[in-house]
Amino acid sequence: MDPTVLLLPFLFVLFIIFSGIFTVKQQTAAVLERLGKFHSVRQPGLHFKIPFLDRVAGRINLKIQQLDVLVETKTKDDVFVKLKVSVQFRVKSNSVYDAFYELENPYEQITSYVFDTVRAEVPKLKLDDVFLRKDDIAVAIRREISDAMSEYGYVIVKALVTDIDPDHAVKNAMNRINAAEREKVAAEYEGEAERIRIVAKARAEAESKRLQGQGIADQRREIAKGLEESVDILNKVGINSQEASALIVVTQHYDTLQAMGENANSNLIMLPNAPSSASDMLGDMTASFVASQQIGEKMKEQSKKLELKEAIKAKK
Template sequence: MHFFLIGTGILFVFLLILLLSVYFTVPQNQIFIIERFGKFHKLADSGLNMRIPFIDTIKGKLILQVLYHNVILETKTNDNVFVEIHCSIQYRVLKNKAFEAYYSLDDPVSQLESYVFDTIRGTVPKLTIDNLFEEKDQIAQSVKNSLDHVMHDFGIEIIKTLITHIDPAQKVKAAMNEINAAERERKAAQHRAEAEKLVIIKAAEAQKESRILQGEGVAGQRKAIIHGLRESLNELKISSDPNSNITEQEAINLLLVNQYFDTLKDIGAHSKSNAIFLNHNSFDGDFLSNNKDKDSKKNILEAILSADIVRSENSENKKN
């Protein structure tokens, strides 16, 4: 009886082990490779599966999730700059080509690296270091196209390839930064020169407008002085004694002499004033009536008018 119970227990354990060997589970997004007597038999999908114990064996498994692999390689550009390039590959196994993915390639990752090396080292030497940074997306697309063409037959789909990092030598990076800084400084200098040019042009335009307005002011002032002289002469003639023989020419001479001495007084009172030297002997009775002295009369009149302008400017300076 004792031996019977022991035998029954052993048989139960054997049957339990046999039952557990028949049924097995496959995790989600995975495929198990089942072989029978060393030959491929079937693919076990996710969930509960069955096999014949001691006849069917689980040879391996494939993951259907998107995987990634980073490839780092060093190559040279067209302008003889050595760079280190980091390439990230995203790929996955095609479920309908799981057999090819498992049995065609012994080491799919190494195979991916080989094609990446070949593509990048065939593309980068055609580009300069500046163009390399600008066209990294095109390089990544070239790598993807190359891998798609080859790896699809092996049951592997390339999702995306990315050039994640381009690392030149430290001296090269420093030189590129200096070039960039110099270029920016050159542009800044151009902008400063344009701004200074604009300031000079505007100042010249303002000076031009100022000169025009000043000329108009001087002309108006001269007109006002002439008008004032004319009124003063009329008042002098009216207020003078009718019996006196003050002629028009004498009145004009008197006003001119008075204006002349006022100007000299003003010039003497200011050390920084502009001095005007005139011939005192020219103020005789026939000065304004003599035809040969018309040019001299004109010059003296203009000098006196200019002296009035100088006196007005000096007054304005004293106020300021």
């Protein structure tokens, strides 16, 4: 007998055995059908099926999956904005039948619920509120999808609003507003700094003037003391006050001329002068002092006469 003929039944038996063996990966469930009808759900591991009668109809991923949905809608203040929503979901291990047979395309189903929820929630809010309350929008999306998908064996783990992208023109306007606000704050700080500098400068100048005035007053006080001491010394040697004053004025006159002549690069033009001019000046000053003293005495006498008349009238 031909050996090939004997080998064929053996190969056929091997084919039948191996065709009845299949494996299921970890975090995966396999749906087994027998003669086109659901038979069982097989968990991860090695499994057997009846060849030609049983078949693996499909496999369900039990891992957490993520679906990113980009939704464009309008806010309450009529600004078009795009929201990127990330939905994380998984299939319950005890609901593989529902997840496999109830929904044809779960991704499209979830996407539809995301669109419906976002376009129901965002138009209630202004653009600024959309940024502030994005977590509330995510909670509303998760609640809506969970209620709808739980009966199909899906668990919504989390829903996240991962990006909010307003219209390009609106973004530019927001950037300009932000820049203007920052420039305003910077101008306020610069103005405050300038005010502080001006106040500090004014205080420094006031203090400088005060000290300068005090210095001049001290200088004049010391000069007066020096002149007084000089006159006293000259009086002690038999020179009267008038002669002593004339001598001091003449001495200061020549000291001043000497000080001005020490600077060779000076542009000062000296007009004709003589020591007698100092004496004339001293005489004029003395005459004015005497005249003012006489006027003061006359005014005192007139004041006394008026007071005497008023006292007499008062007695009458």
